[in-house]
Amino acid sequence: MANNDVNNAFNDFAAFAASNEFVPMRELIYQYMRDAIIKRKLPAGGHLVEEDLAGKLKASRTPVREALRKLESEGLVKHHRRRGVEVRQLTMKDAADIYDMCAVLEGYAARLMAENVNRDDLEALQNILYEMKDSIDKKNSKLEMDLHQKWHFVIYAACRNKRAETLLKNYNDYLQLFRDYTLQVPGRIWNSWEEHERLFRAIELQDGNLAEERARNHVAMGKEAFLIRWSQMLNDDNYQV
Amino acid sequence: MANNDVNNAFNDFAAFAASNEFVPMRELIYQYMRDAIIKRKLPAGGHLVEEDLAGKLKASRTPVREALRKLESEGLVKHHRRRGVEVRQLTMKDAADIYDMCAVLEGYAARLMAENVNRDDLEALQNILYEMKDSIDKKNSKLEMDLHQKWHFVIYAACRNKRAETLLKNYNDYLQLFRDYTLQVPGRIWNSWEEHERLFRAIELQDGNLAEERARNHVAMGKEAFLIRWSQMLNDDNYQV
């Protein structure tokens, strides 16, 4: 197993840990590594050695193991019996599967929200929608990203199904990353905004079927943009997402 | 926190462990406890102490902790910072949410299967379908349960989305348990069989929309039967599922 370089992927852990006092070490390590893997700071296919990690993170093996177990159950890391863990490579198939899961679950959430609208949630959705428009106009992409996430989180929460909400939030971390690519597809950002608006209208109309369809469509369009960008990159050079 | 009785919930762990050599202790403990919690052998709301469990399971705290962490990420157990874990009570809302998740995901799986049918899978589905009919006729409910699970697993696998498949299998353990109740609703077992048949026809026709609709409907009918039984039991006495 290749012993890929992992050396400078943990530079700012100490600062991260310091800013999260009272959070148990296992949780800090989990969050930090999850981010590092999703954001490709850790080389895919790389072999992780517990004691190495413990050393780099200035912790003992116990919390490191606990973090690895959690990453494993999420599929970010693959465990080989008695041979340790390997950072999983996110393939195009993985990305497609994640988009599909999101499409289906977000469709469900949107439907439930539409069928049981609540004035406050609706208002929140509308406000964020127009703040988003503004942030796109002003080309403030950091703000746009944050608002985009916030907008979707309102829907996730509105389905009142904690399991769905947790899963969606989890998958959303991937989608957030994928957006870096989809937004490079010309016109995608405005199309995306319009999809949001259409979804909002469906929810406003309390039309569950339509809301589900439009939520699914929104994610499906994102998936499509992503796959387009992906194949472009494969053509450009050997760029790996 | 009530220190409920947990004493004889671990009687047969040794046998279970012996029959699963080479499986790591953490995994054995996880599986065993998962089963115990789902099947209500562990009192809901009960407080679990790591060292107690380790003692009862004849293991050390380390694998016990790892198992508890995994149970936690699945929501079967709730973790209170520095106060240990509590067995989660499955409420009616939980059951309803799980049914909803299954409906949505199974709908997705059924759609994908229909849209990419494969002769072998279709044949497997049909064979099990008729074996199921037979087992119902012969009132062999153990066999019927097994076949029912097998049937659904074919669909789960056919969507070729590992994430969806894993989730569905996971939720299916709950549904399997819930079926003990839904099958007490008169006529439910035959209705259920017919729902399967209709779903099968939709898949055979390669009609993705119809397959999705029928898969959802099947789960929704199960949910309805479950809720009926549940309210009956609440009326009967203080029976807790």
Add this chain to the structure above:
DNA sequence: GAATGTTTCTTTGTATACAGAATTTTAATT
């Protein structure tokens, strides 16, 4: 007797230790 402060005890969170499986290195043999 209620409210508050102090001590003790329990139990988690993390560190460390040790045994044994898998792998690699080294040595020996052909």
Add this chain to the structure above:
DNA sequence: AATTAAAATTCTGTATACAAAGAAACATTC
């Protein structure tokens, strides 16, 4: 030089140890 056997090494899996957080019990004050 290639092949195999043996030894050494590495790293996981599990056990145990210890520190400190939180809860419970107890004492103290009003």
